[in-house]
Amino acid sequence: MRLSRYFLPVxxxxxxxxxxxxxxxxxxxxxxxxxxxxxxxWLPLGFKVLRKIENIVHEEQQRAGHIPMLxxxxxxxxxxxxxxxxxxxxxxxxxxxDRQDRDMLYGPTNEEMITDIFRSHVGxxxxxxxxxxxxxxxxxxxxxxxxxxxxxxxxxMKDGYNFDLTQxxxxxAYNRHLxxxxxxxxxxxxxxxxxxxxxxxxxxxxxxxxLVLAETGESEVFYDSQITDLNFGDREIDFDSVDxxxxxxxEFTSRYARxxxxxxxxxxxxxxxxxxxxxxxxxxxxxxxxGTKYSDAMGATVQGPDGKPTPVHMGSHGIGVSRLVGAxxxxxxxxxxxxxxxxxxxxxxxxxxxxxGDEEADTACQALxxxxxxxxxxxxxxxxxxxxxxxxxxxxxxxxxxxxxVGPRGLKNGVVELTSRKTGESEEMTPEVAVEKVAxxxxxxx
Numbered sequence: 001m002r003l004s005r006y007f008l009p010v011x012x013x014x015x016x017x018x019x020x021x022x023x024x025x026x027x028x029x030x031x032x033x034x035x036x037x038x039x040x041x042w043l044p045l046g047f048k049v050l051r052k053i054e055n056i057v058h059e060e061q062q063r064a065g066h067i068p069m070l071x072x073x074x075x076x077x078x079x080x081x082x083x084x085x086x087x088x089x090x091x092x093x094x095x096x097x098d099r100q101d102r103d104m105l106y107g108p109t110n111e112e113m114i115t116d117i118f119r120s121h122v123g124x125x126x127x128x129x130x131x132x133x134x135x136x137x138x139x140x141x142x143x144x145x146x147x148x149x150x151x152x153x154x155x156x157m158k159d160g161y162n163f164d165l166t167q168x169x170x171x172x173a174y175n176r177h178l179x180x181x182x183x184x185x186x187x188x189x190x191x192x193x194x195x196x197x198x199x200x201x202x203x204x205x206x207x208x209x210x211l212v213l214a215e216t217g218e219s220e221v222f223y224d225s226q227i228t229d230l231n232f233g234d235r236e237i238d239f240d241s242v243d244x245x246x247x248x249x250x251e252f253t254s255r256y257a258r259x260x261x262x263x264x265x266x267x268x269x270x271x272x273x274x275x276x277x278x279x280x281x282x283x284x285x286x287x288x289x290x291g292t293k294y295s296d297a298m299g300a301t302v303q304g305p306d307g308k309p310t311p312v313h314m315g316s317h318g319i320g321v322s323r324l325v326g327a328x329x330x331x332x333x334x335x336x337x338x339x340x341x342x343x344x345x346x347x348x349x350x351x352x353x354x355x356x357g358d359e360e361a362d363t364a365c366q367a368l369x370x371x372x373x374x375x376x377x378x379x380x381x382x383x384x385x386x387x388x389x390x391x392x393x394x395x396x397x398x399x400x401x402x403x404x405x406v407g408p409r410g411l412k413n414g415v416v417e418l419t420s421r422k423t424g425e426s427e428e429m430t431p432e433v434a435v436e437k438v439a440x441x442x443x444x445x446x
Contacts, residue, residue: 010030021333028397029397031049031325040152048347050322050325052344053324057184060181060184063183064179065176066131066133066160071117075112076102079298083294085112094140106139107139115300117132122163124303125165125304129162129165130163131173136157136159137156140155149325149326157321166313178208178245178253179232179245182194187445188343189340190212190284190324191213191228194252194253196257196262198262207287209286217280217330220280221258222258223277230251230252282330284324284327285320288316290314295312300314337397339421340399345400348401349400349403350382352405354391354407365381368435372439399421401422403418405426415430416430
């Protein structure tokens, strides 16, 4: 993609309405535009990042054996009245009527709808276990939407639902989700810590939130510093293995880590003083086991091995896909702009032509563009007739992890400059070596 042909409405000044870094940088980098309070249009650059995150979530969910589908954004209120949540959910639910005067709602979550789908089509324990998920837009009418996509009213979310015959099977599904979430977040360049949390309106006793540590986090968190030394890495897990998934759960949840809602001062006091930490965290996902809460209320049963109707055990598991865009920026930026991790960057590398219109420089940039594209990577070529300082400022603002700078002086010596956005370090090398180095970086992350 050539920047002269791309839609990238960057802003030079900080928007007055943006209170936190991610909101400010997303507006300045031309990623989003507010349509109404807490509701945003995703412009091309932001949309590319959103899709990168969504694809990682899809890949890791399916790696764990979970099956994708898609449910509607509008739901009939009758299902929620059946479960007892229609009146209990509160004013965050947007309630509407259709032209036949039927009560409808814009879905904030999908437990009722997925339970109805399950009970309509699954009748035997032999069809279990089953986990279905989708990635869909949700709406919650926040009283004070703020912080851009971090606390919006409309948001993109992955929500998955497991159906199992026994509590033991359902808790294995819980552990399986925890493993898949750890893999997902690390691929996005994040350390998301699972913390014991409150279940809220979803219900259930077993639940963990995944929080990214950041000064602008809405939640106060308390944790043992040893947990920040853990990483999942590239280990292979058999998702069908109860023991392997349980071992990962114990590894990542055995140390103290809780949000302020579930904080226990006495338990926290048992952590050695030098390892006690208090910080702020951004919630980017949550997993729940809630037993037969919805299957009892809505008659979601299967014929058990004994031939008797048995209510299924369920859990729900969410990842805030659009919120993750903001969370990644909060965790990875500097005073110049965004610093995208390689796993979610909108473009893999930026190409900056220092002298647009110079035949040798133009030819070299086009050759780099073609070579990088042929490798299956996406470069962004800044071919605008603008000063070098302006081009560098744009690249720093939008945060591509790598930049190749091409100018007549370097080309006389047969070299271009490869710069890391994260470290700021630059190295001169031949164009061929620069292309290979960039390709090797992305091969390494899969």
